[in-house]
Amino acid sequence: MKKKLLLIPALLLAGFLLGGITYYLIGTSGINAYRPFAPRVPAHIEETSRAFSDIVKAVSPAVVNISSTKMVKRQQTPYEDFFDYFSPAPDTKNRKFKEQSLGSGVIVSTDGYIVTNNHVVEQSSDIRVTLYDRRSFKAKVVGTDAKTDIAIIQIDAKDLPVIPWGDAEKLQVGEFVLAIGNPFLLTNTVTMGIVSAVGRADVGIADYEDFIQTDAAINPGNSGGPLVNIRGELIGINTAIFSKTGGYQGIGFAVPSNMVKAVMEQLVNSGKVTRGWIGITIQELTQELAQQFGLKYSEGELAGVLVSDVTRDGPAQKAGIMRGDIILEYNGKRLQDVGQLRNVVAQSRVGSQAQVKILRRDKEMTVTATVVELPTDGAEAKTGPVQGRESYENALAGMRVMDLSSTVAKQLGVESEAKGVVIVSIEPGAPSEEANLRRGDVINEINRQRITNLNDFNKIVARIKPGDNVLLFVNRGGRKFYAAVEPQS
DSSP states (O other): OHHHHHHHHHHHHHHHHHHHHHHHHHHHHHHHHTOOOOOOOOHHHHHHHHHHHHHHHHHGGGEEEEEEEEEEEOOOOTTHHHHHHHSOOSOOTTOEEEEEEEEEEEEOSTTSEEEEEHHHHTTOSEEEEEOTTSOEEEOEEEEEETTTTEEEEEOSOOSOOOOOBOOGGGOOTTOEEEEEEOGGGOTTEEEEEEEEEEEEOOOSSOSSOOEEEEOSOOOTTOTTOEEEOTTSOEEEEEEEEOOSSSSOOSOEEEEEHHHHHHHHHHHHHHSSOOOEEOOEEEEEOOHHHHHHTTOOOBTTBOOOEEEEEEOTTSHHHHHTOOTTOEEEEETTEEOOSHHHHHHHHHTSOTTOEEEEEEEETTEEEEEEEEOEEOOTTOOOOOOOOOOOOSOOSSTTTTEEEEEOOHHHHHHHTSOTTOOSEEEEEEOTTOHHHHTTOOTTOEEEEETTEEOOSHHHHHHHHHTOOTTOOEEEEEEETTEEEEEEEOOOO
C-alpha cells in the first residue's frame, strides 16, 4: 500500500516533466516556423528599381506646377430679372469671376522656357509657375498652338534644370515610360506604364494628332507634364485621357516630342506656327478602294492615301498629281494613313521641295511639289472606312437618282455648273447606304466614267453585272470623295 502511494507522485512528476519538454519543443519549433525572413531578390531586379528611382530624381526638378487664372463672365439665370425687380441689388449681370485651372509643365531650356498644354493656359490673365524647389514665378505666354494643344511659356529665371529631348519616332510599342505631373494637386506624382500604341489620330482632341498612347496613369492635373523614356528623355507631353468618369481608365495620350519641338521652335522664333500645304483633299484607303485602284497589298496590310480632289492651280496640280492617285510616300517616308500625311505635310518647311511617290493605274511615279503656307481656310477632308453587308446583287440597287439642275446644285452647296446625278432616296440596307452614301449626294463618276446626266447614269448602270464592285466619285456639299460600293449577294 505504501509503495502504491509513492508511485502516484512519481507518475505525476514524470508527466509534468514530459509535458514541459513537449511544450518547449513545440513552442520552439512554432516560433522558428513563423519567424519572418527576407526574400532573396535577384540583383538585376534591384538594379532596375534603382534605375527608375534615378530617372525620377533626374527628371523631377524640371517638372513644374502651373496655376492659371482667367476671368469668366457670369451666366445670368432665367429668373434673375424677376428677382432684381422686386429686390434691387448691385448690378451682377455683367460681373465676371475668376476661374482657376491647374496643370503641369516641363522646363526645356535653362533660361526658363516651359512646355505645357494650350488648354492649361488658354485665355489666362495670370499664370503662376511653382518649381520643384517651391520657388514661384509669374510666367508670360510666348506662344500657343491650339491645333496641337501646345503652349510655350517663360519665367524670368536662369540655370534651371531641364529634361533633354528624346526622339519619339524611335519609340516602340511596349517600351517602359514614366508620366510625371501634379494630378489632383498631388505635386510631383510619378506613374509608370508602357507605350500602348503610337501614331494615334482621329481621337478628336486636336486638329493635328499623332498621339503616343500609354497606360501610365494620367489624371486631371497631369496635362502639360512630361512623358519620359527609360533614359530620362522627353518623348511626349501628356495631353488627355480617355475616360467615362473623369479619372484614369488605362488610356492616356501624349503629343510626341518631335511635334512639340517643331511647334516650339516656330513659336519662340516667330510667335506663330506656319504649316505646309500642297493643295489636295485626301481620304483613307480601304481594302475595297485599294482593289478598285489596283493597289497590291499582302496579308491585309494597306499603305497609302487616296487623293479625292486637287486644288486648282495648287502645288499638287502643278506637280502633276491628279484625283484618283494614291500617294505611297512623302519625302521617302512610307505612308499608312491620312493623319500621317497631314502631319508630315504640315511640318514641311514652306518653300521646300517635297518628293511625292504616287500610284496611278498600276504605275508608280515620283513627282516634286513645292510646299506653300497653309491658307487660313485650307482644310483636307477625309472620309471613314466603307462597310458592307449582304443583301443586294447589284451594287447600285435600292438607290434612286435624278438629274442635277443648277437650282438643286445651289441648294446642295455644290458648284452651279456641276454635272451629274443627285441621290433622291436610298432603301434601308441597300449597298449604297452601307457605303455611307446619303440623300443629296451628287454622283460625278461611276467606275471612273464621267456622269453628266441621268442618261449617262442609266447607260453605265446597265453594264454593271451582278457581283461587280462599283467605284463612285461623290460630291457632298462641296466635299469630294471616292466610295466603293459592294453588292450583297
